[in-house]
Amino acid sequence: MPTPSNSSTRNCNQMPPILTVEGLTKTFQMHHLGQSLMAFEDLSFTVSPGEFLLLSGPNGVGKSTLLRTLYRSYLPVAGQIRYDSREGVIDLAQAADIDIAHLRRTEIGFVTQFLTARPRVPAEDIVAEPLRLAGHSRDDALKEACHWLKTFGVKQDLWRAYPTTFSGGEQQKVNLARALILPQRLLLLDEPTASLDVGAREALVTRLADLKSQGVAMIGVFHHAADVAHLIDRDIRLKPKELSDVA
């Protein structure tokens, strides 16, 4: 069981928080083993617009699990995740699926290092998809997609190719272009710089700095935090405790 500790604060961002997490607890119930495993317990913190929060701590302490719980890919068992959406405050811990899907399309983004490519869909279409789902025309979405593929250093002769055959690094660039094409209000970043080459890493950090200056709040896990050191406002350190079953 990790516990959080605010280990450093650089920026006194006084804006009201966009996200307020209180008493958040996540356990995984493993029916085939007849037991539950605690991922984290009673976490509380806030994030304000334009603030960059780093989640740190050793491997397996629950950093990625926390990000996925905030995104609601994982269901929490206790606590609140109050998110100040454009349409009012909502508790993401208990929000209806349809509300979560709506927020993912419009306000909350999740950036990972892994691309979920569909077979026989060209890179440019995969990148353009979030814009198309948001109602943009195919031409506009593709134009923007090409801009971001170029920015992240994907070679032009790959734009119409299928990313399922790309190298890991190239897939990751396509994934970043897709994840960051549509400006969001809250971005969750799960090791997005891992295994990126220098050029793509610089492009990503520039994009993140740009989004931060536009007021986008970010919570991130970075294997090499030095990549984004100048962006970090606060560091939440998750501390491991002895693992225990809570069946």
Place this chain on the structure above:
Amino acid sequence: MTALAKQPPQLVRTRPLMTLNGISKTYDDVTALDDVSAQVYPGEVLGIVGESGSGKSTFLRLMNLQETPDSGSYHLDLPDLPDNLFTLDRFERRMLCARQIGIVYQNPHEGLLMTHSSSGNVAERLLIAGERRFHVLREKAQSALEASEFPIPRMDAPPIELSGGMQQRVQLAKAIALEPAVLLLDEPTTGLDVSVQALVLDTLKRLQQERRITMVLVSHDLGVIRTMADRVMVMRRGQVVEDGLVDQVFQDPQHAYTQQLVHAKL
């Protein structure tokens, strides 16, 4: 500890397009569906997974008004329709399905006249809806076949002469010819080669993006559901054991059966 209960929608104020409440259906002594409810919102893709005999195809047939349940109601949020569509008679159901509910079956024999021309199969749907002008029938059939990425030079070939993937495209063209509010898909890619399966899924995904057609997709293939669906309902023995966003159900399944299902995927 169990996951926190979900609240009713708060931000999305759109009414569900489809609302099925408390549907039960038995065949002789066998319970196919036991108090199943579902809501589908405009533009979303609801996936339904479950093993054979779980009731998922029965549920889809009820959505297509092919059958009437023992109890429960079905509402479509469209003008001039009753609160419960199961009160409609056979003719009214046929007209409603022709205009507003398209379906693609796993077996093309269920949805197509295999020895009639492909274009004629699509035109049949338009005829039921009242279109009689030959050139309009022809144009609309061609347009629907094009949207389904069917090779137009072969539009007059009967489905029996076509490959499985092409037959599914004819079914799809027939289903979308009148731009229905809902598209029901019953194992649409089962039995196809993986490469053909990918092409059919691409076509469906493109239609969903471009036309925002609301879809209900039944499949036992978790990969297909993961690729296509926004939300997923897991059925077992005629009941819904779990439902949620597709990434959540696959990454953090709550029910023992869903965990078994997800962990069994290769």
